[in-house]
Amino acid sequence: MEVVLRATAMFAIVYLLVRMLGKRELGQMTPFEFIVMVVIGDLIQQGVTQNDFSLTGAALAIGTFAFWGLVLSWMSYLSPRAARLLEGEPRVIVHHGRVLADSLRRDRLTRAEIESEMRLAGIASLGEVAWAVLEPNGKISFIRRSDLPEEAPGED
Incomplete structure (x- = not known):
């Protein structure tokens, strides 16, 4: 016992x-x-x-x-x-391309870590991000802005 x-x-x-x-x-x-x-x-x-x-x-x-x-x-x-x-709950860390410093500080994340995760998600700049959410499991979800023009597929 x-x-x-x-x-x-x-x-x-x-x-x-x-x-x-x-x-x-x-x-x-x-x-x-x-x-x-x-x-x-x-x-x-x-x-x-x-x-x-x-x-x-x-x-x-x-x-x-x-x-x-x-x-x-x-x-x-x-x-x-x-x-x-x-x-825990999901926490917004980027809102309309702007990094929310308070959220980063609370979860001890750096801007470089967010940018690295953005690149892995195929996002080139913060300006393309409508929302970035730190999920309870530690992953970051990105939602692209819908007001950006669609990129035309490249021709070879």
Whole structure:
């Protein structure tokens, strides 16, 4: 039972830590941030299982983490309020070609990161963006301005 209580406490700590770290995808992490997350995983294991190296202790710890993950998932599914609290909400970061500095600061994003994501989406300049939204999963969605002239396909 002690392993289950320790796993529950560590789950809550890790969940809060990940929420505080912000909306970054694994691919957007710096090498140092990735290493920190791996080290945290090892520290969690030590804190949860203490000196219990048994298969039963490991199974209980994994089962507890899976249980709480499932509970939070169901809470998000069943309640929009819980979903906003647990998963976060989308945040507008560009509006009609203008970068919203407050939103960038809140999510620790740089203009260079937005421009990089724009290029990956095939958008050449901020002037082409009606809206850019940082989604709860860390991805950035771009909506092009509709008042721009359509580009004619090039002839070869």
